[in-house]
Amino acid sequence: MKTHLSCIPCFFKQALEAARLAGADEVTQKKVLDELARSLGDFSLSDCPPQMGKIIYGLVRKITGKDDPFKEIKDKSNKFALALYPEMKKKVEDSDDRLLTAVELAIAGNIIDYGVKNSLEVEKEIEKFLNQDFNINSKNNKVRFDYQDFKHALDRVDSILYLADNAGEVVFDRLLIEEMHKKVIYAVREKPIINDALIEDAYACGIQKIARVISSGSDAPGTILDICSEEFLKIYNQAELIISKGQGNFEALNNQTRPIFFLFKVKCPVLAQEIDCKLGSIVLWKS
Numbered sequence: 001m002k003t004h005l006s007c008i009p010c011f012f013k014q015a016l017e018a019a020r021l022a023g024a025d026e027v028t029q030k031k032v033l034d035e036l037a038r039s040l041g042d043f044s045l046s047d048c049p050p051q052m053g054k055i056i057y058g059l060v061r062k063i064t065g066k067d068d069p070f071k072e073i074k075d076k077s078n079k080f081a082l083a084l085y086p087e088m089k090k091k092v093e094d095s096d097d098r099l100l101t102a103v104e105l106a107i108a109g110n111i112i113d114y115g116v117k118n119s120l121e122v123e124k125e126i127e128k129f130l131n132q133d134f135n136i137n138s139k140n141n142k143v144r145f146d147y148q149d150f151k152h153a154l155d156r157v158d159s160i161l162y163l164a165d166n167a168g169e170v171v172f173d174r175l176l177i178e179e180m181h182k183k184v185i186y187a188v189r190e191k192p193i194i195n196d197a198l199i200e201d202a203y204a205c206g207i208q209k210i211a212r213v214i215s216s217g218s219d220a221p222g223t224i225l226d227i228c229s230e231e232f233l234k235i236y237n238q239a240e241l242i243i244s245k246g247q248g249n250f251e252a253l254n255n256q257t258r259p260i261f262f263l264f265k266v267k268c269p270v271l272a273q274e275i276d277c278k279l280g281s282i283v284l285w286k287s
Helices: 007-021 026-040 049-064 071-094 098-111 122-131 147-155 169-180 199-204 230-238 247-253 269-274
Strands: 142-145 159-163 183-188 212-215 242-245 260-265 282-286
Touching (some): 007 026, 071 098, 071 169, 071 199, 098 169, 147 282, 159 169, 183 230, 199 212, 212 230, 242 247
Parallel strands (some): 159 242, 183 212, 242 260
Antiparallel strands (some): 260 282
């Protein structure tokens, strides 16, 4: 997905929020914004938004000296999601279609995204979602939900490459992996970037008990293939089926021809316009 002009104000907002979270004073915050403005002059709109995300958070790290401004938020998200796990597991076990409920919960977990939302009210949103009438799969809430295709695809494969998104969200992914009963390779980010999951987050959420955890080699908020490791690319190119979580991965991979199912919640008005849906829609999109 290319970058739109409407993305540019959001880039500055993300940079400012990250600099503040890193504890930078106003002078340092201004320096981050100044450097971002210079970088935008060389940035092509044909590049996907996660490529700018890599630049933004690289600048924040370099200028503030804070390697992982979101570390505390990620740890809190992991603990919060783990506390919800028994309740969510029971929802799966009590449902008429366990796989469908696990898919819906995996998408619900995509609410945990401090990069796009710039909101610290994520926990309240998750609780509100879990307490509502659990009927996410209604025509008013979805734009594209290729569930039958997803089920049929699962029946035809033995293994899956699962592209992770955010810390905390990993627990929601765990519910889906447990219901698929397949061999899974779970790929996370290489280095800290926003609140995206790292290997340590995957382990904190227990994914290593049910899947092989690897790094994609990417330190961008999306799986940008040009910067992924050779090990990951080999796995990616040989994968029977790929599950891709989150907007960043969709923005980076939506033009790929691999067998990918994208699972995410639409939290960005630019993306909503791009795929012709309402903000807040849930998506299970067959590539």
